[in-house]
Amino acid sequence: MISETELNKIIERINAGDQQALDHLFPLVYQELRQSAHIIRIRFRNQDTLNTTALVHEAYLKLSKADLSKLENKAHFLNLASKAIRQILVNACQSKGTQKRSGEKVQIDDLEEQLRLSEESKSIILQIQDALNILEQKQPNYTKIVECRFFAGLSIEETASVVGSSPSTVKRQWSMAKTWLHQQITAVPV
Amino acid sequence: MSDHISRDEWIAFITSIDANTDLDDLLTHQEKADDFFDNFSKNLEKEIADSLEINLEPGYRIGKYALIEQIGKGGMAYVYLAKRADNLFEQQVAIKLLPPHNLTESHIVHFNKERELLANLNHPNIGKIFDGGITPDGIPYIVMEYIEGTPIDQYCSSKHLSIDQKIALIIKILGALQHVHNRFILHRDLKPANILITSEGDPKIVDFGIGQNIETEYSASESGTLRYMPPEVINQKRATTQSDLYQVGLILFELLNGTSPFISTNKDDLQKEKVNWQYNKPSAIISRRLNDILQKSLEIQVEKRYLSASEFAQDLVNYQTLHPTQASEADFLEQTILYVRRNKVAASLTVIILAVSLSSAITNQLQIQRTQKEKAKVEEANKFLKSIFLANNPNQTQLADLTARDLLNNSKLEIDKLEDTEVKAYALTQLGEIYSEIGLWKETKPIYEKALFIYLNSSESKDIDIANGYSNMAGYYRNVSQYEQADSAIDLCIELLKQSNDYPVALAFAYHTKGNIKYSLGQYEEGKDITKKSINLLEETISKGIAANQNYTEAPEAVLAMAYNYHSSNLRELSEYNEALEYAKKALEIGLEYQNSNIDILFIAQNNIALAYERLGLYQKQIEILSQQLTRKLEVYEVHNPSLMVTMTNLGSAYYKIENYKMSDSLSEIAYQTYLEKYGPTNQYTVSTLYNLGNSKLSQDKYKEANSYFEKVLDADMETLGNNHPYVAGDYVSLGNVQFYLQNWKEAEEYYQNAYAIYSKNFGEEHQKISYSNWLLGRLYWEMNQLQKSELHYQQAIEISKKVLGEDHILHKNYLAEYDSLFSKINQ
Missing domain, CATH: 1.10.510.10 (Transferase(Phosphotransferase) domain 1)
Incomplete structure (x- = not known):
């Protein structure tokens, strides 16, 4: 756990423009998202979509009121959150034997434990993950866009604020990233 | 910059990743990629949403139960079908869970409150609650009856x-x-x-x-x-x-x-x-x-x-049973039409039970508010409930009646659960009064007995509670025509109340009750004295401005009106018709004032007036007031109400007096069937209508029918009233009349003599009944050609009737005229 003074220092550095410092906040955001499955159930039960977007925004609401209250730029949070969501989904696809036996205690908080995706979805997400690992090394910006748009379901504008470019650039880059990802995951294995 | 991606841009992008990539191949993926990601995002979203819903597996144990499958899902709760896990017996239940997303404090409080409230519901048309609790995971649940039904x-x-x-x-x-x-x-x-x-x-x-x-x-x-x-x-x-x-x-x-x-x-x-x-x-x-x-x-x-x-239900029932509905505000004509129609369909009506569990509401209230200080409030609440139950829509009597019967056992069980004996006795008394008011007299006995027993054995009981217990027992005995027992019970009540001056209205109430019992026993002198005592005490109390002890009796004016009524009844039977009429009119005056809270005062007063008119031979006036009463009762009561039947019976006998047998018979027939069904063959109401029917048949020369009615009447009267009651004498007269018309003189003579003996035993020699019996015998001996005997009886009839009825009375005039016509020739 990060202490409060430590947290404040990190946020000060982020607010001052230190992008490196952002990484220190990742565990906090990741943990919050992981454990906030119940929150989206409460707030969004009456909505048609119960999705990761809702989760991200809900987590932001909560964190910005407490831990991240001094964070000046929401984009920093969205950046971390979209990465965290990617991590959560990938973990959910990789974890084995999470199926609860009858009568066992129901974990209601842990999102990774709760997500029960179809085998097909798991396979696609893991393929996307593999492809993104390649893309990340060459074009980290494109990867960030995929994290924002696909994993976190953020809007073009929000994504633009995270990557620091114009919405139309984000649109074009998102389109190119999608196209490349599609080619990668539909490619016949050699 | 536009959204269009130039070829240069593509090349820059692709070469940064892998210089060997075939751009043309890549571009074939562009459109497919859009569709793919759109669809996949949608699927993923759904899978995420689904997995975030609580999803308890089949076999998941909750208490004694194992889940089978989810059968309902709402914002507030999920419902699962479950069965007993121990397989002890086959039982499927529905288990309602507060889903994890609702596990907030306020939701849990609400859910538990709901469980508590629903646990109080016990009705065949409401899904039952069996159990409830919290799972090891901290999820509150309710186990309910599983209902396999169609919307x-x-x-x-x-x-x-x-x-x-x-x-x-x-x-x-x-x-x-x-x-x-x-x-x-x-x-x-x-x-x-x-x-x-x-x-x-x-x-x-x-x-x-x-x-x-x-x-x-x-x-x-x-x-x-x-x-x-x-x-x-x-x-x-x-x-x-x-x-x-x-x-x-x-x-x-x-x-x-x-x-x-x-x-x-x-x-x-x-x-x-x-x-x-x-x-x-x-x-x-x-x-x-x-x-x-x-x-x-x-x-x-x-x-x-x-x-x-x-x-609402009552109006639907009224609609179905062709009674006037509240919604339609039926006018008199419509009421009359409906009345006629519904009697034709009455036999085929479905009996509909409306369960209005009043008594348990009382009990719950009492449990909540135990302290003496709060008791008055509770009593107020109960009065209110009672008034809703009984007075709000008097048409409801029959339904309430059925309901009450159905719920009797439940209510008694609930009352048995009460620990505080005083509260228990109080609740029993309330319950008994409700049963009594809707005419379920038999059912009141065990309830009143138990209440009295509690009061007698509790050191905390007040005299008034015990007295009230005796009074209720007396009321019960009177209602079931066991007048001797009623008399003993009311004496115990009076003894107790006389010991202090604290309860003048209650004492006066006991007096007039006794006066009414005496009337029923045919002991009219005693009845007259004690009702007068009641009147004096009440008039004095009212003039002093002493308010009634509201918990135990009605308003003193209302009690006074009933004392007037009972006094009038006794006076009438003692042939003091003008005084009887006077007191009945006093009662009527108060009755009109109190008709919203106690309409019985008015109705009984009208009856007494009608009866006084009858005895005075003013039959048209009698019919007039009874018709008024019937109209009012048709507005107020449903058709089987005993009070409505009383009026029908009385009007029937009035029509009989003016020889309108058609009206008389149909009214009596309705009343008789209703009473028989409701109260059995020996009840006074049943017997009275039977008697009227007998008389009517007799007047129509239907001797066989008349005789069978009168024999039934005699049996019933002797069983309930003993061999020397004036009513029994009346029955002998009727049977004698049948034999008279059949010209079986000997049999007729025997019956008439029996009657005469009973009347003189009860009333001495100066009474209208004695003059009447003399006239009967005079007429009989004339037919038997025993002229000397005949003349003697005629003369006595005339003499006594002149004394007790007055020279203008129609009976006296009739006797005189008949005597003159028979004996004038002989005496000449």
């Missing part, structure tokens, strides 16, 4: 139910709803989906998911389906019991018309339409009277709707 709308259309069958279902639902409302619970989301009909055809109200304590503040966002939402709820006003009734009205409307009255398709329009929608276009499919009922239940203004579920 009411689907059921009605698939079974092609008739209008009457649909109404019958709604009546049962309203009965259940009254049960719910009695416990201060609202349903708030009544709609066809929440009313299931079982394979046996019984409706069951389910899903009290948003049912809340009436006191809880209403929150629109959490309440039911808009289509069935009442206008006041849309307007963010507090939901009341009438809001539930509106929903039932709407369901009934849809069942009858096959369609919703609303035309809007989107939410905002529907809200606007509903808030302003006034039911005013009678449907062509259903009758005007039914339309009126629907209109009343669907009023926009809450206060114009039915007050309670029972009232």
